[in-house]
Amino acid sequence: QVEGLIQNVDFSHPSLNDSLEGEIQAFLINEDQLHTYDDLTKVNPVTPTTVLKCLQARYSVKVFYTHAGCTLVALNPFQPVPDLYSLDVMKEYHYASQPQEFKPHIFIVAEEAYRNVQGQLEPVNQSLVVSGESGAGKTWTSRCLMKYYATVAASSSVMKSQDTVERIERRVLDSNPIMEAFGNACTLRNNNSSRFGKYIQLQLDRCQLLVGASVQTYLLEKTRVTCQPANERNFHIFYQMMKGATDQQRKEWMMSQDQCFAWLPNSEKTVEEDCFDETVEAMVHLGIHAERQQQIFRVSVMPVF
């Protein structure tokens, strides 16, 4: 992704090469300043080395977001960062008169898009594109964005407390565990890898309150159901069912505790996402009633005798 941001420079000319190398060295000499570049367009010269060194320097002081013009570069901290996404931080960005003057953050992008919806004459659609390689943090980032909108654009009094998010806002957030249970799997690169692409639409009314949402999915890696690459797993939902089913469900689904399934390799591996209760709870919030759930789970079960 960073490569794509870097200008095309012809490095083939020897003198150009030498002078550029000199500029790079001159830039990098101020090592203790590199983390202060909060916008990569200020880096000069812009080369893979200078950009990556700046990002590395920021990462080492636990700064995970950097602007690159109107793009935001997000580095994956691979660990929870306390208070980076709290309700208070959301409020700070949401109520700021100039959020772009704050430290780079995904909430700046979220807030700018939110404000841009309010066009001069008519509301204007906004799109946020989250891209990156597997494990880069796209799913995490999309969740943050949805949480932000579910909070700031909530029709109820959600800004009062973190757990008053409800109704449509709650449903928007609850779509995530369901989508992830059925569409994510543990791969070599990411324990919670999305095996599909998604296009999420959040609909706001003229008062900029969240009134609807839809998710379109595409390119689901269906072949994973029957064929999992070595040391990877099938979709989370199967393991969730194996681990979380009640005795009654086990009987009905013919899934006894000690049974092995050829299509469910690496069952011994426990990942955070193996949480059947959470999936079921989210289904309830989304209005998927018990009978429909049973139909879905019956289809999901594939016993091999």
Ligand SMILES: Nc1ncnc2c1ncn2[C@@H]1O[C@H](COP(=O)(O)OP(=O)(O)OP(=O)(O)O)[C@@H](O)[C@H]1O
């Ligand atoms: N901002 C963050 N703070 C803390 N942890 C994070 C953050 N972003 C990502 N992670 C961690 O990195 C893991 C991988 O991120 P994520 O699943 O979002 O990647 P992805 O880009 O969606 O990958 P894939 O394309 O394989 O679906 C997450 O499960 C989470 O543990």
